[in-house]
Amino acid sequence: MGLTGKLSAQIEYKSSGDVFHELFKNMPHEVSKMSPEVIQGCDLHEGELGTEGSVLVWKYTHDGKERVAKEIVESIDEEKRSVKFRVIEGDLLELYKTLTATFHVDKHGDIDLVTWTLEYEKLHEDVEDPLTLLGLTIKLTNDIENHHLKA
Incomplete structure (x- = not known):
């Protein structure tokens, strides 16, 4: 079992x-308005929205x-x-x-298809692959879709 991995969902x-x-x-x-169970907020910390190099701080619920x-x-x-997006600070x-x-x-x-890919390197062998995090991206995508279909 390796320390690096890649998971995808379409x-x-x-x-x-x-x-x-x-x-x-x-x-x-x-996003928090469309999927409040998953995302509680997203703030711009640095840079400008819509540009590479900008830094966002996400508040979210994962594994309860x-x-x-x-x-x-x-x-x-x-x-x-x-x-x-690359995580640079936080719980993950x-x-x-x-x-x-x-x-x-x-x-x-x-048909449009949204594909999420998580690429990661675990700190050690005992760390689980981020399957629940991938599940979170699926729920998030479905919540956003449902929000737009109701609008």
């Missing part, structure tokens, strides 16, 4: 993938506990409709040396 997204991308790129502070993660926006790709770094979360939106015919 979710069929019935709302607009462009809106999903724009939300995380330019309006992450709005309130958590905090400070993340830097490593990359934004308009063509691939993707955003990559108690378990992982590195952790990045990337999503991208693909078009498959008339």
Whole structure:
């Protein structure tokens, strides 16, 4: 069993993938309104929304506990409709040396697909793979979709 790993989940997204991308790129502070069980807040700590290098602080619930993660926006790709976040402070770094979360939106015919990928390096062998964190990204995506479908 290695210390590094990669997990992915692909979710069929019935709302607009462009809106999903724009939300995380330019309006992450709005996510808590769409998925309050998962995200309680997102504040811009440094930089400018919608730009690489900006730093966000997320308040979220994971495994029934309130958590905090400070993340830097490593990359934004308009063509691939993707955003990559790297955790630089917070609870997750108690378990992982590195952790990045990337999503991208693909078009498959008339269907948009949101793919989340977690890449990580565990601090030691006893640390579990972040499967529950991947589950959190799936719930978050479904909550956002349901919010937009009701609007």
